[in-house]
Amino acid sequence: MASSLLQKFTMKSNVLLLLLLLTAFTCGEDNTAEELQVEILEGPETCSVLSTMGDTLQIHYTGKLMDGKVIDSSLSRDPVVVELGKRTVIPGLEQSLVGVCEGQKIKATIPPHLAYGKKGYPPTIPGDAVLEFEVEVISLTQQTPWQKMINDVFPMVCLALVPTLLGLVGLYLYQKANAKKPGKKKSKDKKMKKK
Numbered sequence: 001m002a003s004s005l006l007q008k009f010t011m012k013s014n015v016l017l018l019l020l021l022l023t024a025f026t027c028g029e030d031n032t033a034e035e036l037q038v039e040i041l042e043g044p045e046t047c048s049v050l051s052t053m054g055d056t057l058q059i060h061y062t063g064k065l066m067d068g069k070v071i072d073s074s075l076s077r078d079p080v081v082v083e084l085g086k087r088t089v090i091p092g093l094e095q096s097l098v099g100v101c102e103g104q105k106i107k108a109t110i111p112p113h114l115a116y117g118k119k120g121y122p123p124t125i126p127g128d129a130v131l132e133f134e135v136e137v138i139s140l141t142q143q144t145p146w147q148k149m150i151n152d153v154f155p156m157v158c159l160a161l162v163p164t165l166l167g168l169v170g171l172y173l174y175q176k177a178n179a180k181k182p183g184k185k186k187s188k189d190k191k192m193k194k195k
Contacts, residue, residue: 034111035111036092036095036096036108036109036110036111036114037108037109038096038106038107038108038109039106039107039108039109040104040105040106041105041106041107041134042103042104042105043101043103043104043105044101044102044103044104047101047102047104049101049102049140049142050099050100050101051084051097051098051099051100051101051137051140052084052098052099052142053084053085053098054083054084054085054142054143054147054148054151055083055084055140055141055142055143056081056082056083056084056140056141056143057081057082057083057084057097057100057137057138057139057140057141058079058080058081058082058137058138058139059074059079059080059082059097059135059136059137059138060074060075060079060080060135060136060138061073061074061080061093061133061134061135061136062074062075062133062134063131063132063133064131064132064133064134065125065126065129065130065131065132066129066130066131066132071124071125071131072124079138079139082094082097084097084098085151090110090114090115090116090131091114091115092108092110092111092114092115092131093108093110093133093135095114096108096110096133096135097135097137100137100140101137101140102137102138102139102140103137104136104137105134105135105136105137106134106135106137107132107133107134107135108132108133108135109130109131109132110130110131110132110133111130112127112128112129112130115129115130115131116129116131
């Protein structure tokens with residue numbers, strides 16, 4: 001009796017597992033990218049310096065929808081200056097620029113949650129749009145130690161100063177509220193003592 005129950009349970013769990021696997025494979029066939037994909041199109045012979053957060057890049061880019069419609073391009077303008085970590089471009093594009101070399105060309109396929117999300121950017125970019133950017137890194141300038149200190153340490157110092165300043169303001173207001181104010185009776189007593 002127990003072995004037949006175990007056999008039925010095992011068969012049901014195998015069928016359930018098979019259904020889950022089929023669902024996973026069939027649901028995964030849509031054309032939307034769920035994560036950032038970066039493909040290297042061209043690269044320099046040697047690459048001694050890779051970009052990291054805080055570095056400044058000059059880039060040319062062409063952004064397209066997945067149907068090929070161009071949404072923006074910098075090719076007719078001066079190169080765009082991007083300081084990694086400052087959020088001057090969409091998150092997916094910024095993430096794709098970490099770890100690139102000067103002179104490198106990449107193609108980044110950016111999912112909606114790392115681009116313009118559900119709302120899009122009407123009328124050019126519809127909601128939930130996957131974007132494709134072809135980017136050429138014109139120049140790469142690494143951050144100096146001073147820039148690194150300002151970018152990393154300064155925000156921490158500011159975060160520590162805010163509670164300190166709030167505490168000092170609170171202490172001042174508390175002392176001011178609890179300070180004894182001279183009453184009329186005391187001021188009359190002082191006048192009489194002076195005479």
